Amino acid sequence: MKAQTPYLSPSDLKTILHSKRANVYYLEHCRILLNGGRVEYITDQGKESLYWNIPIANTSCLLLGSGTSITQAAMRELSKAGVMVGFCSGGGTPLFNATEADIACDFFSPQSEYRPTEYLQHWCRFWFDDEKRLHRAKQLQLMRLQHIAQIWVKLDWSCDTQALQLLCTQYRDVFQAACDSQHLLAAEGRLTAALYALACRATSMPTFSRSTRGNSTDPANQMLDQGNYLAYGLGATACWVLGLPHGLAILHGKTRRGGLVFDAADLIKDALILPQAFISAANGDAARDFRQQCITHFARFEALDIMIECLKKIALQE
16 A cells, blocks of 8 residues: 655744745735635636645745735745745735735745744844944944945956955944944945946946936836845845844834844845846846846855844844
């Protein structure tokens, strides 16, 4: 007699480490439902409906764009498997409102009464102390510089590595010398502007001006917006894995209740999203190809692992 394969419930799937999950999905113009115990999305082509499986055990974040719908049963299974879900407009940006706890981040967090509290307890020990919180914010920015220096030289482009090293060395000193969070945020903005200039030269693009209004027609600006929201999805996932509320930001929390997601995303945004946006814009890539390349980079450079490990170091630092 053939032995029966033991049934794995979606709650069992959470034993797979989120940091090792490979998939971030952006879906549009489809229906998401539960079919035979599997979460699937359906696309219509003429009179036919095509069913595609979503491997929820290996998925960290799901972004739902224009023309999507999802059933209650599918949401239940996604929650059991620990998948972060966000609703957004076309192209993955902007995100729309979701849970009352995460208005700025706009992600539905899987709910559980048994989330880990170890890192939250360590986080709270420093968070209410302005000096200690500023010190952690500086550490986060130094980690950000480290990832930029390590990753940019491994990408498929002709980057001025000497100029990059000089810039990272310069801003290590600038970040450490910041006297408060406002000076640190200002330095962060200057660093990003300098990175834009380096990326322009590396891709032989004309001068670039960053638009924050979300309505730019410039391909690099559009791709930066779309890619950043993919990074926010990973940031929200990293915070959920460690049980850290999105409101306990160390740098971006002055005006946004979900600031910790933005802090976490900063660890990989400039290292991965920024250069790929310029590379794809220079190559004339479609938005879908750009997003796929970003997701490939997330897996190649273990972006979610980076976020989780960095947040853990910040939490446990004495």
